[in-house]
Amino acid sequence: MSLVAKGLEGIVANESRLSEVDGANGKLCYLGYSIDDLVEHTTFEEVVHLLHRGHLPNQTELTTITEELRSHRFLPAEVTSFLTSLAKDLAPMTVLRTAVSLLGALDLRGGDQDAKLNAERAVALCAQIPLIIACYHRHRQGLPFPEIRKDLSEAGSFLYLISGEEPTPEAVKTLDVAYIIHADHGMNASTFSARVTIATLSDMYSAITSAIGTLKGPLHGGANEGVIDMLLEIGEESEVDEWVEDKLTKKAKIMGIGHRVYKVLDPRAPHLQKMAIKLTEELGEPKWIRMSERIATIMRERKNLNANVDFYSATVYYSLGIPTDLFTPIFAISRAAGWTAQVLEQLEDNRLYRPLTEYIGPKPPQPILPIGQRP
Numbered sequence: 001m002s003l004v005a006k007g008l009e010g011i012v013a014n015e016s017r018l019s020e021v022d023g024a025n026g027k028l029c030y031l032g033y034s035i036d037d038l039v040e041h042t043t044f045e046e047v048v049h050l051l052h053r054g055h056l057p058n059q060t061e062l063t064t065i066t067e068e069l070r071s072h073r074f075l076p077a078e079v080t081s082f083l084t085s086l087a088k089d090l091a092p093m094t095v096l097r098t099a100v101s102l103l104g105a106l107d108l109r110g111g112d113q114d115a116k117l118n119a120e121r122a123v124a125l126c127a128q129i130p131l132i133i134a135c136y137h138r139h140r141q142g143l144p145f146p147e148i149r150k151d152l153s154e155a156g157s158f159l160y161l162i163s164g165e166e167p168t169p170e171a172v173k174t175l176d177v178a179y180i181i182h183a184d185h186g187m188n189a190s191t192f193s194a195r196v197t198i199a200t201l202s203d204m205y206s207a208i209t210s211a212i213g214t215l216k217g218p219l220h221g222g223a224n225e226g227v228i229d230m231l232l233e234i235g236e237e238s239e240v241d242e243w244v245e246d247k248l249t250k251k252a253k254i255m256g257i258g259h260r261v262y263k264v265l266d267p268r269a270p271h272l273q274k275m276a277i278k279l280t281e282e283l284g285e286p287k288w289i290r291m292s293e294r295i296a297t298i299m300r301e302r303k304n305l306n307a308n309v310d311f312y313s314a315t316v317y318y319s320l321g322i323p324t325d326l327f328t329p330i331f332a333i334s335r336a337a338g339w340t341a342q343v344l345e346q347l348e349d350n351r352l353y354r355p356l357t358e359y360i361g362p363k364p365p366q367p368i369l370p371i372g373q374r375p
Contacts, residue, residue, distance in 0.1 A: 004358050013187060013353065014195065018051055018341055021186035023261035028185070028268065031055070035181050039271050044154050044179040044334075045069065051184060051341035052122055065123070070150040072127035073157065076106050080135060080145075088140035092133055092329045093216040097209055099132045100125070104205025112203040113347060121204045122340035129336050130154065133329045134161035155179055158333065162322070170282070171320055174275045175330075178313060181268040182331055184338030186261075190214040190221070191335075191342050196353045198343045211339045212332055221328040226255035227292075227314035228324050237287055240294045248302065256311030257299045265306045272312035279319035288315050 005011050020029045028035045031050055038047060042056065049057040049065040057065060075083075079102055086095060103125075111117045131148070138145045138161070146164045149157060155175035159167035185191070194211040198204070215221035234243045247254055259266050280289040292315055296307040317327050 008355070013192070013355075014346075016186070016342070016345060017054075018338065018345060019184040019186050021261055023259075023263055026262055026264040026267050028181075030184055035267060035271075039177050039180055042180070044176050044183070044337075047180050047183050048123070048126055048154075048337045051337050052119065052344065068123050069127045069154060072124040073131060073148050073150055075128060075131050075135065076103070078106055079103060079132070083132065083135045084139045086136065086139070088142075090136075090140075091216075092136060092325055093212065093221070093332070095136045096129065096132055096329055096332060097212040097216065099136075100129065100205060100212060101209045103128065104203060104209070107205065113201060115344075115347070118204050118344060118347065122344055125204070125208055125340055126336050127154075130158040130333045131161070133326065133333065134158060137162050137323070137326060138164075154333075158330075159320070162326070170278075174279065174316060174320065177271055177275060178316060178330070179334040179337075181271055181309065182313075182334035184335070184341065188220070189217075191339060194339045194343055195346045198346050199350055199352050201350070204340070204343055207343045208336065208339055211335070215328065215332055215335065221331050223255050223308075223310035224314040224317065224327045224331070225324050227311055228318050228327070230255050231288055231291055231314075234291060237291050237294070240291050241298065244295055244298050254295065254299060256307055256314065257296070257303075258305040259308045262306070262308065266308040268309035269307055269312055272309060272316050273307075276312045276315040276319065279316060283319055285319065288318065 017031060019031075020027070022028070030038065030047065031054065033050070033056070038050075042050075045066050046057055046062060048069070049055075049061060053061075053065075079099055082102055083095065083099060107121070109117060135145050143164065146161055149160060152160055152167075153172060153176065156167050156172040159171055159175060187195075190211040193214040194207040197210040198207040218226070234240055244254065276289045276292070280286045292307070292311060296311065299305045299307070314327065317330065318324070322330065
């Protein structure tokens with residue numbers, strides 16, 4: 001009898017204090033704090049402090065972590081030169097992966113397992129990943145990179161850098177909420193990649209490069225892009241029912257519906273659902289959220305499947321005027337807080353990951369025929 005758990009499903013590989021994903025009851029907590037309460041009462045900067053330093057900051061600590069993040073809002077000249085030398089039609093996640101690796105090549109301080117240096121690198125990466133994405137985005141538009149401002153929040157800074165315009169408080173709050181609810185999520189595929197890499201006693205940049213490369217895959221990070229593509233393909237509200245029926249008949253996947261872990265409603269989804277409704281009403285494009293809600297209703301009634309966080313984040317980002325291919329990079333901006341925290345935690349009590357494989361190949365020993373007799 002095989003004991004293989006395909007995809008390591010159901011296998012507990014480590015202990016972590018950072019995030020608890022309760023799939024059966026649809027709950028997500030960071031260090032014991034519900035994301036519902038974090039969205040209501042904190043900012044992304046506070047969540048970065050929580051994940052990196054183990055507790056919510058007091059006012060002095062919040063000022064400190066905010067200043068640290070803003071002090072790292074710069075890119076080495078070599079990185080900027082690299083980004084602006086690239087072809088303008090590359091996938092932003094490809095660019096991000098390579099640019100983070102370049103940051104590692106330029107960090108000559110050594111001390112790959114130095115706790116203090118890695119804590120600084122963790123904060124720096126949280127600040128620099130948004131700059132990489134924004135810099136390349138401006139380059140591909142043929143526009144200069146705006147002067148980096150240090151008076152804006154993390155969410156506000158990113159919106160300003162990609163548009164060159166002062167973001168509205170509503171837009172900043174919306175993106176801040178998205179950052180908070182995506183910041184960490186247990187042992188997901190990209191977090192697993194980061195922990196496996198750092199467990200070899202590699203370095204912080206290699207671990208985060210591994211995570212970005214994993215998030216780049218459409219089965220992990222690309223679902224929200226697929227949701228917008230789906231809505232644009234449907235086109236009109238009147239076409240929703242027929243389109244969904246056709247997909248169900250063909251047993252085709254409907255993007256943004258269902259989740260590997262959550263057996264009930266994804267606890268992150270209602271927050272972005274509320275934001276999506278508000279944004280589409282304000283911007284005069286309510287059909288997108290109405291179409292989404294109709295799809296969600298049909299899938300809940302027909303298949304007992306709920307919409308997940310990607311289902312609504314797509315409409316939120318689209319309504320903010322963010323290009324579709326930046327949806328997954330925004331996921332990376334947020335998740336960098338969790339990835340780096342997970343790397344720091346792994347190094348505290350490290351153990352190399354070395355699972356086993358069940359061999360199912362030809363039974364040995366196989367005879368080696370002379371090359372002239374081989375079929």
